[in-house]
Amino acid sequence: MRKIFDFHGGIHPPENKHQSLQRPIRDAGIPPRLVLPLSQHIGAPASPVVAVGERVLKGQLIAEALGFVSVPVHAPTSGTIVAIEDRLVAHPSGLLAPCIVIATDGLDEWTSLVAPPDYRDMTTRELLARIRDAGIAGMGGAGFPTAVKLTTKPGSAVATLIINGTECEPYITADDILMRECPDRIVEGVNILRQLLQPGEILIGVEDNKPEAIAALRAAATGSAIEVVSFPTKYPSGGEKQLIELLTGEQVPSGGLPLDVGVICQNIGSVVAIADAVVRGQPLISRITTVTGEAVAEPGNFSVLLGTPMNYLLAQAGYQPGRNRRLVMGGPMMGFTVPDASVPIVKTTNCLLAPSEAELPVPPPAQACIRCGMCAQACPASLLPQQLFWFAQAREFDKLEQHNLFDCIECGACSWACPSNIPLVQYYRASKAEILQLRREHAKAEQSRMRFEARQARIAQEEAAREAKRAARKLAAEQRAQTAAAGGEGVEDPIQAAIDRAKAKKAAQQVVATRATTETGERDKLEKAVVTTRARLDTASSKLEQARAEGSDLVDALQLGVDKTRAKLEAAELALQAFVDAGQTAPQQAVPTDAASVAIARAVAARAADAALDPVEKARAQLAGLEQRLAKTRARLAASRSKGEEEKIIGILVSTEAALEEKVSAARAQLNGKGDT
Amino acid sequence: MAALLALVGLGAVFGAVLGFAAVRFRTEGNPIAEQINDILPQTQCGQCGYPGCRPYAEAIASGDAAINKCPPGGEAGIQALAALLDVEAIPLDEEHGEEKVKAVAYIREAECIGCTKCIQACPVDAILGAAKQMHTVIASECTGCDLCLEPCPVDCIDMISEPQSVQNWHWPLPDTASRQPQIIATDAGQTQDRAA
Amino acid sequence: MATLLRVTSPHAHGPVSTPKVMQKVLLATVPGIIVLTHFFGFGTLVNLVWACIVALACEALALWLRRRPIGFYLRDYSALVTATLLAIALPPYAPWWLIAVGVACAILLAKHIYGGLGYNPFNPAMAGYVILLISFPLQMTAWAPPRGLGQLPSLVEALQACFWPAGFDGITMATPLDLMKQNNSLLVADLYAQTPQFGRWAGLGWEWANLAFLAGGIWLLYQRVFSWHAPLAMLASLSLLAAIFYDGGSSASGGSPLFHLLSGATMFGAFFIVTDPVTSAVSVRGRLIYGAMVGVLVYTIRVRGNYPDAVAFAVLVMNFAAPFIDNYTQPRTYGHQPGKGGG
C-alpha cells in the first residue's frame, strides 16, 4: 500500500451522492437547438469558421482556436447554423457572450472522421495536436485547455501522472459513473498519456466513498503500471494541489505549477475525451453531466451534447421548477448559479444541481465574525480566512497579499464552516479581482509614463535639432556676409568653415537650452500660435468665400474648418492672455513646447473660460454647440443617404444623431431648469 | 559608579543597535516626486493644470500644489497620495473635472480625414496614421486623456469605455447593505436574498 | 417560475452557527452553576438572573443607539454569555448595583464602544469584572462562606442581599487563595488542617466548582466549540510553575499544582474565558502561546500580586498581546517555504 499523506483542514459536508447513482448513464438525445458558446474554456475565445445558413455535420469544426491558450469548438450533431450572436451563457454574471446556434436536423450525420493512426506510432507533437484539435479542455470544472496543460517544457521530467477521480464535491457523480461504467476507456486514455508524458508512475486517486469505481478501475488496470489509490473522503481532496499533497506529500510552490514538483494532473472526464479523440478521432462534442437535487424527480447522469439548453436536460430528469429557486452549475461548494435555465451545457458542466429550498436554504444574513477560527481549521491552504475577511472588508490590499490571499483556492470550506454565515469566498473573489485590476492599471500607467517620457525626449531632440539648424544657417549667413564684406578674398577654407559650423551648432544648442527655460520662449510660442492661427483663419475664410461663390460642395467642410480655427484662435488668445496675466508668478519650469502641451494649455484655458461663464451661460453655450453638431450630423446623414453610402456609415450616423438628440434635449431641460431658478 | 557605568553601557549598546538598524534598514531613497509620480495615473491629460503627470508630481513634492487636482486618479488616487504624504485626504477639486469611467479613444475610421492633428495631440503616441491616411488608436496604449478629441476637425473621435463582458466581470464585494438594519430588521428571522 | 437566485458559492453550509455555539457555552456552565449554588447558596443564581436581565437591556439599548437590528443581534446570545460569565465570577450576594454596573461596563464599554461582537479587543466579562474590582474592592472580595461553614441564606435572603443590601447582613470569609497568600507562619499541611475553608485538595466547595467547570469545558471540547490548545496550555503552564515553585509545603509556598488547578477561577477561566475566540489569538500556535502566557500570569499574580484572583487580569493583559501574537504566528500557507511562510 502506498503512503497517503494528509493536508491541513478540510471539511465533511453531507455527500448526497447516492441520489444520482441509482440509474446508469442515460442519453439525453438531440434537442431542437444547440447553443455553443465560443468560450467554454480558459483563454482566448474560439473564432467561428462557419456562416449563418451553412449546414454542418456532427463533429465538424465550427470555430477554431485563436492563439495557444484556446480550444476549437465542433458541431455536436448535424444541422444548420441559424445564428452567431450573443446569448445568455452559464456564467454567474448573467451577461451575454458570443455563441453559435445550430438548428439540429435529427439525422445526427457524422462528418467523415479521418481514421487515426495507432497512437503508439505518433510523436508527442502529433498527439498534442490531436488533443488540441479535438477541443478538449479540463472537464472537471476549470476548463483549462488540456493540450496546454500536457505541454511540458523540454527538460522537465514528469515523475508522477495523477488521474483525478476524487470528485470530492457533494452531489456530483459524473466521474464516479464514468469510472464504474467505462474503466476501459479510462485505461485507454491513461495509456495515451503515458506514451505522451513518459511519467515515472501513474496514480488514479479515488476517495474511499466510491468502492465500486475503485473495484472497476482496479480490475481494468490489472497488468498495467497504473495504481489505483484510495484515500479517506474529505473535502476538498480533489483540489489539484490537495490531491498532489495527499499522494506525493509535496506541496506545489505558491504561484507555481504542479509540474514544478514533477506532477501532472488530469481529470477523469478529460482522460476519456483524450481516448475518444486519439483512438476514435472524435472531437469533444458531448459529456457526462450529473443532474441532481431535490427539484428533479429522477436524478441521474446523462450523456449530453454540448450546447444542450439546461432546461431540455432538466426536463428529462423530471424537473420541478416550482421547487427550485437556484440552479447551480457544478457542485454546492464551488459551483455557481446560472442566470436562467435556458443556458447551454458546456465542456465544463459536470453537474446541474437543482436543489429545493429546504435542501440548500438561502443563506441567512451574515453575523459578526466572532473570530472562532473554524474557518482557519477548515482551510486546506492553511490560510487565516478570518484575517483575510477583515482586510478584505477594509480593502487593505497589501495586507491581503501579505496574508497570501492568492493562495486561496476558493474551495468554500471556510464559508461552509463559518458559524456566522459570512460569505467569505465572495470577499476573496472580489478582492482578488480588484487587486489584479489595480496591478494591471499600475502596469499600464508605468507603460504610459515611459511612452510619455520617450515622446518628450523625442520632441526635445527634434526641437533642438531644428533650432540648431536654424542657428547654424544664421551663423553661416553672417559669416558669408562678413567674408564678403572683408573684401572678397574669396578663398574659403572648407575646414575652417566646417569647424565654424560645428561651433555654431553648439552655440545654437546652448541657445535652445537656455531659451527653453526662459519665459520669453513660452510667450513667443503662444504669440506665434495666435498669429499663425489667425493667418490660418484668414486663409480658411477666404477659401470659404471662394467656395461659396463657386457653389462648391466643399462649403460644409470648409465652414467647419473655419469654425474650428476660430475657436482655436480664441483659445490661443485666451491662453496667451492667461500667460501674460500670470506674469511673474508663472512657473519657471521648462515647459515642454509641443503639441500635447499646447493641447493641454488649450484644454486648461477652455476650462478656465468655462468656469468664468455662469452656469446658465455655460449650459446655453453647450446647447448651442450640441445643436450645431446635431444639425451637421443630420446634414451628413441626408447626404450619405442620398449618395447611398455604406450601411455601416449610415448606421453610425443614425446612432450619432440619436445620441446628439438626446443630449440636446437633456441640455435643453437643464437650461430650462437653470433659467427658472 | 556601577549604575553609571551600566547606564552608559546600555546607552552605547542601544545607540549602536539603532545606528546599525538605521544603516541596515534604510528605505531606498526614492525621491518623493518619483513616488508621487508612481501613484498618479499617467493619463497625461493635463486636467490638473500641469503639462503631464510628472510636473504635477513635482509640484506636489515641492508643496506648490494640492493633492486633489487629478480627476483620472480620483478618490483612490487622493487616498494613496494622502497616505504617502501623511496628510489629510481631501475631496477632488471639482474645478479640474470629475472622475469618469476609464475609456479609450476610438476613431470612426470612415470619417477620419487623415489630418494628423490627433497624433500631435496624443501625449503617449497611441495614435497611428499618416497624412491623408485613415488614423487609428492603439487601444492598449491609449490613456483616455481626451486630448485628441478637441483638435479633430471632423469630430470623428469617440471615447468609449470597455463594456462589461463575461471576460472582465467579477463578483463584487458582498453587499454590506444586506447587513444594514433596515433590511435585516424587516425580515430578521426569515431568509433573505444575499445577491439582491 | 420565479427568477433564479444569483448567489456566490458555496451553496451548502455547515451545521454550526454562532447562536448555537453560544447556546452550547451557556449550557456548559450549568454544572458549575449548580455546584456553586449548592455550596454558596442562591446568591449565584440571583446574580445570574439579574445580570442576564441587565445585559439584555444594555445590549438592546446599545443596538438601538447604534441603529442595528435589535432582534437579530439579541438572538446571537452573546450578551447572555457575557452576563453569565460575569455573574459566575462575581461574589454571591453582591448588591444589585454592583452587578448592574459590571454588566453595563461589560456590554457598553467593553463591547459596543469597540463596534460590537467580534470587534472587542478585551473579553467583556473580564473587563467588567476588573472595572468592578478596581472601583469597589470591598464588595468584590466579600465571598460568602461555603456550605458547612455557616448558615446558607435562603432564597428570600439572597434576593434581599441583592436588592436591598442595606437590610442584609451577610457573613463573609476569606477565600482559600487569600489565606494561602496571607499565610506566612504555617506549613501548608497545617494550614489545610487548621483552616476550615480548605477541603480535600483545595478550597472547600471551590474544588467541586472547578471540577464542574472542567466537566463543562470537556463537553465543549467534545462538541468542538473550541480547540484544546489555549485551555490546555494555560493549565499546563500554571501547574508547571506551581510545581517548580512548590517547595513541598513550607509556609512561604505558593500552593501545590493541584491547589492552583482547583482554586479560584482556574477551570472557569481556562474553559470559558481563555477560549473566548474574539479576544484570543487565532492560529494554533498563537493559541498555545496565548494560553501558556495566561497561565504564567495567573500564577505570578496569585502568588506575588495584590489581588486575590488573577484570571481576569491575566486575560486582559493577554488580550492586549493577542494581535501581536497573531502577527508572529501566521501559519505557513500551502506552497510557501517554511521559515518565510509568514510572508
Ligand code: SF4
Ligand atoms: S469561521 Fe466565520 S466567525 Fe469564525 S473566525 Fe472564521 S470568519 Fe469569523
Ligand code: SF4
Ligand atoms: S476558500 Fe480559500 S480561504 Fe476559504 S477555505 Fe478555501 S482556500 Fe481557504
Ligand code: SF4
Ligand atoms: S490630471 Fe492628468 S496629467 Fe494631471 S496628474 Fe492626473 S492624469 Fe496626470
